[in-house]
Amino acid sequence: MSDSVLTGGCQCGAIRFRVEGDLKDASVCHCRMCQKAFGGFYAPLVNTKGAKLVWTRGRPKHFASSNFVNRGFCADCGTPLTYEAPDGVALAIGAFDHPEKISPTMQFGIEGKLPYTDTIPSLPARLTADDIIAAPFLDKLVSYQHPDHDTDIWPVK
Numbered sequence: 001m002s003d004s005v006l007t008g009g010c011q012c013g014a015i016r017f018r019v020e021g022d023l024k025d026a027s028v029c030h031c032r033m034c035q036k037a038f039g040g041f042y043a044p045l046v047n048t049k050g051a052k053l054v055w056t057r058g059r060p061k062h063f064a065s066s067n068f069v070n071r072g073f074c075a076d077c078g079t080p081l082t083y084e085a086p087d088g089v090a091l092a093i094g095a096f097d098h099p100e101k102i103s104p105t106m107q108f109g110i111e112g113k114l115p116y117t118d119t120i121p122s123l124p125a126r127l128t129a130d131d132i133i134a135a136p137f138l139d140k141l142v143s144y145q146h147p148d149h150d151t152d153i154w155p156v157k
C-alpha cells in the first residue's frame with residue numbers, strides 16, 4: 001500500500017473520500033462497541049495516520065460512542081465510515097472502492113469476539129447467481145449503490 005491513492009465512500013454515494021499516502025495498521029476490532037457501530041461481527045478499520053485523508057463529496061455525520069471516540073457514518077444511507085479517536089481517524093475498510101487492497105494485520109477487542117466468527121469459512125457457500133431460482137427478483141435487480149470509483153455526477157438521473 002505504498003505511495004498509493006485510494007478512494008471510497010458510502011453505499012449511496014453522498015459521501016466520498018480519497019486517501020493519499022501509505023496506510024498502515026489495518027485491523028479488525030471485535031469489541032462490542034464496534035459490533036454495534038457496524039451492525040456486524042467486527043469492525044474492519046484502517047488507520048489514516050501518516051496519510052492524507054480528503055473528503056471529496058459530503059461529510060460524515062457523527063455519533064460520540066464515548067467521551068473519546070466519534071463514529072462517522074452517512075446520514076443518508078447509514079454506511080459506517082470512520083472511527084475517530086484523539087490519535088487519528090480510521091476508515092472502514094469495506095467502504096473503500098478496493099477493500100481487497102487493505103489486508104488486516106491485527107485483531108483488537110478480542111474479549112468481545114463472537115465465537116462463530118472462526119467457523120464462518122467452513123460454512124456451506126453459494127454464489128449470488130445460485131439463488132436465482134429461490135429469489136427470481138435477483139434477475140431483474142437494479143442496483144442503486146454508488147459504483148466503486150469516483151463519479152462527477154451522482155446519482156445519475
Ligand SMILES: [Zn+2]
Nearest residue numbers: 010012074077
Ligand atoms: Zn450514503
Ligand SMILES: [Zn+2]
Nearest residue numbers: 029031034109
Ligand atoms: Zn472496537
